[in-house]
Amino acid sequence: DAKTTQPTSMDCAEGRAANLPCNHSTISGNEYVYWYRQIHSQGPQYIIHGLKNNETNEMASLIITEDRKSSTLILPHATLRDTAVYYCIASGGFGTASKLTFGTGTRLQVTL
Amino acid sequence: EPEVTQTPSHQVTQMGQEVILRCVPISNHLYFYWYRQILGQKVEFLVSFYNNEISEKSEIFDDQFSVERPDGSNFTLKIRSTKLEDSAMYFCASSETSGRSGVQYFGPGTRLTVT
Numbered sequence: 001d002a003k004t005t006q007p008t009s010m011d012c013a014e015g016r017a018a019n020l021p022c023n024h025s026t027i028s029g030n031e032y033v034y035w036y037r038q039i040h041s042q043g044p045q046y047i048i049h050g051l052k053n054n055e056t057n058e059m060a061s062l063i064i065t066e067d068r069k070s071s072t073l074i075l076p077h078a079t080l081r082d083t084a085v086y087y088c089i090a091s092g093g094f095g096t097a098s099k100l101t102f103g104t105g106t107r108l109q110v111t112l
Numbered sequence: 113e114p115e116v117t118q119t120p121s122h123q124v125t126q127m128g129q130e131v132i133l134r135c136v137p138i139s140n141h142l143y144f145y146w147y148r149q150i151l152g153q154k155v156e157f158l159v160s161f162y163n164n165e166i167s168e169k170s171e172i173f174d175d176q177f178s179v180e181r182p183d184g185s186n187f188t189l190k191i192r193s194t195k196l197e198d199s200a201m202y203f204c205a206s207s208e209t210s211g212r213s214g215v216q217y218f219g220p221g222t223r224l225t226v227t
Contacts, residue, residue: 098214102154103154
């Protein structure tokens with residue numbers, strides 16, 4: 001798995017967009033970018049993933065740069081319940097049982 | 113929405129005892145995983161399992177650990193002789209086999225405390 005680099009922590013005001021950056025400059029052509037989050041010691045929660053196109057679902061948007069060396073997770077309207085550690089992971093591809101290699105992630109604190 | 117379930121939520125055991133952690137993956141998933149997270153540390157991969165055999169295992173997954181899919185619904189992690197350093201949260205995950213199959217869905221975890 002390609003190594004990813006994320007800021008240690010970020011703050012965001014409730015109701016504002018939270019933009020979480022991730023650097024994955026050594027990502028290979030078949031590796032996807034996955035975002036998970038972990039609230040306290042709960043199980044990691046899948047948010048979104050993508051290969052090269054931007055993606056959007058009901059939770060978030062994922063913007064991947066054209067060279068695929070970095071990406072940004074966008075939570076459009078952050079709430080207090082979005083306070084968590086967010087992990088950006090580059091891994092695997094279609095049909096592979098690839099392990100997920102978690103780093104230390106970004107601790108997002110959403111405040112009133 | 114289908115989800116991965118794990119039992120028990122908390123297991124306390126004495127050093128040297130055997131423990132079995134249980135997981136029920138999402139029903140149409142065929143790839144299964146175990147991860148662990150020692151308090152305050154990263155989530156670490158232990159093992160992946162497909163077609164009734166181990167696909168990949170980490171250095172952590174030594175001879176003390178084993179996994180099994182004893183029936184069509186359960187996936188278990190056994191630790192034969194627990195050590196103090198096995199105290200951690202253990203997470204089970206599962207994923208589909210085709211299409212966008214790389215998405216792993218995690219259970220809520222089992223907190224293992226070895227005394």
